[in-house]
Amino acid sequence: MMLLIKNAEVYAPEYVGRKDVLVCGEKIECIADEIDRLPVACHILNGKGLKLVPGLIDQHVHVTGGGGEGGFHTRTPELQLSELISSGITTVVGLLGTDGTTRSVENLYAKTAALNEEGVTAYMLTGAYGYPSPTITGAADKDVIFIESVLGMKLAISDHRSPHVTIEELIQIASKIRVAGMLSRKPGILVLHMGDARSGLTPVIEAIERSSVPIRTFRPTHVNRNADLLEAGYEFVGKGGYIDFTCGMEGQPSPGECIVEARRRGLAKELMTVSSDGHGSWSNYAQDGTLLEIGVSKVDSMLQELQKMVKELSVPLEEALLYFTSNVAEAMDIGNRKGHIREGADADMILLDADLNLDTVIAKGQVMMEDKRIKKFGTYEHSK
Structure with a gap:
């Protein structure tokens, strides 16, 4: 054609x-x-x-649905192709979230393959919040090496739902995933769901200081979920690490607002990206851990954020696009084809x-x- x-x-x-x-x-x-x-x-x-x-690249989508934190009826629905198309997203990275039990990595792989067959480009991450990680081959590094669509691994830290891995475990996980990426010519990244715990990015910084694992192996996301984590995220960029901002964080600075502040500080533009957390559940908890409310995120927040950056925050279109296209592609080592x-x-x-x-x-x-x-x-x- x-x-x-x-x-x-x-x-x-x-x-x-x-x-x-x-x-x-x-x-x-x-x-x-x-x-x-x-x-x-x-x-x-x-x-x-x-x-x-360029078509938008959303590197953080729960394509098989996420959530379930309020019972089985709160499991969020599976992503449909038309949602990506109507949001201008042509490349997507699927991943699991809190639920790595009733949601399987095998099902995630099947959905990734289906999206590719339906006409967009889809990749995935192995693992979920928990550790030891759910995998297809029995080991996360083998998933990266042997399964073409797997770019890296997902893990949660600094969150009440996280597995609370030790610093040594974090180092070992990151090292294995990095080597797997080297062997298979993939980014070999460890995407870190960041929660609201006071520890923030401290475990990541300690792992970097106590090992020789490169900082760019670690990919913290949701860094705009609270003020302390955001400040730590800016420092992380200053050290040469990537950070990812999430759209639709209610009550928190938008990705565009965070990027404008980062620009004011003179931080490297190429180390910042934006994603939707689409089809994941958003939730609010009381101090005692009681679930107060829950909902589902949408992938259309990416295009909306791009529009807001240009029209409300006066970021030039050619710059605003970076955080949704070429920066993401380069961060995933697919910049020769995408973005x-x-x-x-x-x-x-x-x-x-x-x-x-x-x-x-x-x-x-x-x-x-x-x-x-x-x-x-x-x-x-x-x-x-």
Whole structure:
């Protein structure tokens, strides 16, 4: 299949001007001021008045559902393909959360494979909150090495629901995952769910100081969930580590607000990313541990946060895009294919109108949404 996008304002994510973009199969074949006289017929999209940007990459989604902390009826629902498409997300990383018992890594793998078959790009993390970790092969490092879609491992720390691993255990886990990544040419990352406990990032800092495991092996997320953790997150970036901000943290600074403050401090832009925690349950607890309320997060918070950064926080679009596209791709070692609009890269792109509303979605060269109408739904979304 060939696809030609004409006269779009291209943000790659850096602004490169008004261009024509030719897609052949799943790849971007050519970017030029004008492309005419093609030898074969192709589908043409009129990009005039629209902004062509990389598809968003959401690296933290509970694609099989999460939660269950208020009983079985609070298990959150499985992600549907149309939710990704209507949110401009073309690449997703699935993972488990609190529930690593009724939610299995095997089921996560199957859902990851299904999303790939339905037309987007999907990866996953092995493990969950707990330790020893649920795995497919019997060991987390083997999952990373032998299962193509597994990029790293998930673990919870500094949380009342975490397994409370020791510093030595944290070092050993991180070391094994890093080596597994080296052997399989993957990022080999340890994604750390950060809770509200006072310990914050202290266990991570101690593990780094007491070992030779590189700081970029550790990937703390939800760092904007409280003021102390956020401050520690800024210090972590200053040391050369990645941090991930979560959308929709009620009562806490938004990812955009955190990034604006980080910019004011002169911190490295390339070390910060944003994710949705989509289909995970959000919950509030009393001081005695009683569950007060629970709900489910959505993946559309990514696009909403991008819009807010540009329209309300006055962050230039070409910079705001970094935290949702190229930074995430580089952090996951897939920047040669994802997160950029350039020749030879995967054809994962979205068209935004003047108000940054989603108009068109292209995933792996397929038009999944056009003129604000979804064209590709999940296999059973329209079943009777």
